[in-house]
Amino acid sequence: MSDDLKRDGNAFRAEDEADLVALLGSRLCHDLVSPLGAIHNGLELIELSGSTSGDEMALIRQSLDAALARIAFFRLAFGSAARDAVIPQRDLRAAISAMYRESRTEVIWRDEEDRPRSEIRLACLALLCVETAIPWGAKIEVTRNPNAWVFHVDAKRLKIEPALWQALGRGAVLADLTGAQVQFGILARACRALRRPVSVSADETHLSLLV
Incomplete structure (x- = not known):
């Protein structure tokens, strides 16, 4: 993890966490x-x-x-994930293609497997987190190892807000999230519930995220 993202801090208490439901409504x-x-x-x-x-x-x-396209993607990212539901990879690719068709961002989805919706939800939330760092566009490559989703981001310039990524790595939900940042809180809470560690490293033009 880069120096910008290494700094740790005290975890927030539950009552200090952002109201994710209200923030989600604002985001949608x-x-x-x-x-x-x-x-x-x-x-x-x-x-x-x-x-x-x-x-x-x-x-x-x-x-x-x-x-x-936005509604279909939000359904995957923010909708409830039934334990036995599976998302065919062709459906996910179609949703991602539609989501980023008119953007300056290219998403290369390397995973070929149909995945449980709970796993797809994590990946989609992670993509929305990455979006905050690439307002000028980027190339995002997504792969899957046996334990985690792996995102490699290449851009001419990144916009990193260290506090967001530090909290995500700790599984903490910041109290001062905005609607545009609600995905960080939801992903942090989901990873914490699943005991999935999050690893982030970034510099001025590259970002790597494991979820």
Whole structure:
């Protein structure tokens, strides 16, 4: 782990942890407002013009696809994970492809196995954590070893907030999380419940995460 991420601290008490349910609601609303708002604007343009142009329909289609992709991915990341549910890898690849199609990020999914939904949930939460570090885009390679998901991130520049990653490594939920950071709290709590250690290392252009 890099020097920036090695610093440890006292674990928070349960009553000091963030309200993850409320933060999740904020996160879902924030991420879906933009594409749904674009759909609304496209429909308004159609109503005002009295006709349907290719540009207007393209805007609506792109925004609707983005909203549906986000909802499908959020269902995997934030939805309940039944013990015996299994996600086919083709379905997961389709969800990831749709999620990042219009972004500057490329996700290379190396795992070929169908996995329990509980495992896919961890991987999707980890991807959302990685997203916070790559606002300018990146290449993310995801593999699976016998014990953990492994994420290797290469970018021209990373935005690392050490406190988030330090808490994740300890399985702690910070008290001052925002809605955009709720995935860190949920992943930390899930890993703590499963007794899954988390390992993080990062520098200015590379990040490695084991979950």
